[in-house]
Amino acid sequence: MEWISKELSHIKNHRPYKRPERLQDYYKLDSNENMVLEKKFVKAISLKSLYDNDLREYPLEHFDLLFKKISKYANTNTKNVGIGSGSDQIMDLLLSTICKGKTAITINPTFSYFIDRCNMHKIPTNIVNLSDLDNSLDFEFFIEESKNNDIIYIASPNNPTSNQFKNEDITNLIEVSKDKLIIIDEAYVEFSGYSLSNMVNKYNNLIIMRTFSKAFGLAGARIGYIVANEEIIDIFNQYIQLPYPLSSFSMQLAIEAIENIEVIKKSIETIKQERSKIYNKLSQIKEIKIYDSDANFFFFQAFNHFNKIKERLTNEKILIKYFGNVGNYKGAIRATIGTEWMNDRLISLLEESK
Numbered sequence: 001m002e003w004i005s006k007e008l009s010h011i012k013n014h015r016p017y018k019r020p021e022r023l024q025d026y027y028k029l030d031s032n033e034n035m036v037l038e039k040k041f042v043k044a045i046s047l048k049s050l051y052d053n054d055l056r057e058y059p060l061e062h063f064d065l066l067f068k069k070i071s072k073y074a075n076t077n078t079k080n081v082g083i084g085s086g087s088d089q090i091m092d093l094l095l096s097t098i099c100k101g102k103t104a105i106t107i108n109p110t111f112s113y114f115i116d117r118c119n120m121h122k123i124p125t126n127i128v129n130l131s132d133l134d135n136s137l138d139f140e141f142f143i144e145e146s147k148n149n150d151i152i153y154i155a156s157p158n159n160p161t162s163n164q165f166k167n168e169d170i171t172n173l174i175e176v177s178k179d180k181l182i183i184i185d186e187a188y189v190e191f192s193g194y195s196l197s198n199m200v201n202k203y204n205n206l207i208i209m210r211t212f213s214k215a216f217g218l219a220g221a222r223i224g225y226i227v228a229n230e231e232i233i234d235i236f237n238q239y240i241q242l243p244y245p246l247s248s249f250s251m252q253l254a255i256e257a258i259e260n261i262e263v264i265k266k267s268i269e270t271i272k273q274e275r276s277k278i279y280n281k282l283s284q285i286k287e288i289k290i291y292d293s294d295a296n297f298f299f300f301q302a303f304n305h306f307n308k309i310k311e312r313l314t315n316e317k318i319l320i321k322y323f324g325n326v327g328n329y330k331g332a333i334r335a336t337i338g339t340e341w342m343n344d345r346l347i348s349l350l351e352e353s354k
């Protein structure tokens with residue numbers, strides 16, 4: 001195929017994207033969705049959104065209200081908000097436009113989509129390993145390494161390791177990296193200790209990326225947003241993003257979700273309580289090493305029990321994410337925190353698999 005670009009044919013041969021499997025009757029704990037939020041709540045706001053919109057028309061009327069709702073929720077101003085079809089789409093757009101011809105640095109392991117899309121857009125990526133002792137990053141080393149790079153990507157909390165780095169370490173990284181574009185991916189921020197969304201007016205090179213796919217339980221609706229300095233947002237909204245990046249249905253869904261924030265918050269609290277319980281139970285299994293989580297999932301090394309756990313859980317129809325050996329981690333596994341029932345089942349199977 002002569003018409004295909006070199007990078008694309010390389011990616012095609014090298015690492016095809018594999019969508020998570022949809023398996024019948026499985027507990028779905030592989031994609032960090034909010035399985036605690038009741039299906040009937042999401043159905044109710046979806047039906048309202050469906051009835052209230054005339055899908056024959058292009059989406060026009062929801063933009064202002066959605067920007068207002070998001071900016072209030074994210075503690076910023078409407079002029080600091082950009083929206084997209086999931087943070088995946090926003091990230092891809094940024095990498096293919098303002099990041100074109102640049103180089104990036106990030107940590108390992110992290111959200112692999114970022115690295116895949118950098119490959120796709122010919123952005124060489126420098127990678128710094130996290131410590132398997134406590135998921136920590138040597139910030140001094142990272143800053144030194146980043147000297148020749150133009151873009152910094154950090155997920156805060158990080159996927160898959162589940163931890164959020166100390167606020168002062170990230171703030172210092174931003175302070176000393178004024179010559180770079182910094183993308184802080186806050187996909188899981190609702191489960192964590194802090195957000196940096198209020199720093200975008202101080203740093204015009206900072207982009208905070210957020211999503212409705214995780215805490216808000218709307219992964220299927222594909223709604224993401226960024227918070228950034230007005231200058232970046234102007235360029236993003238007026239030139240980079242599509243004229244109609246979200247359907248009117250999805251926009252209203254996001255508005256409804258924010259208007260029902262108490263329901264969302266309740267599910268977040270339940271997930272946090274379950275998180276403590278899971279951590280306490282799994283840290284007693286000496287054959288695995290679990291890490292403290294600031295997200296709605298947990299991450300552990302299973303070492304040479306990896307295959308046994310994978311086989312057992314697959315037989316029991318529990319779907320989680322198996323990384324194996326990655327960076328400094330051996331037999332790494334990530335699992336979404338689900339309902340109490342799902343979690344208890346998962347805990348007891350892990351206890352039995354040692």
Ligand SMILES: Cc1ncc(COP(=O)(O)O)c(C=O)c1O
Nearest residue numbers: 086087088111159187211213224
């Ligand atoms: C760190 C991180 N960022 C972004 C995303 C993608 O979010 P969205 O559904 O908004 O594209 C994910 C999804 O797993 C993620 O883990």
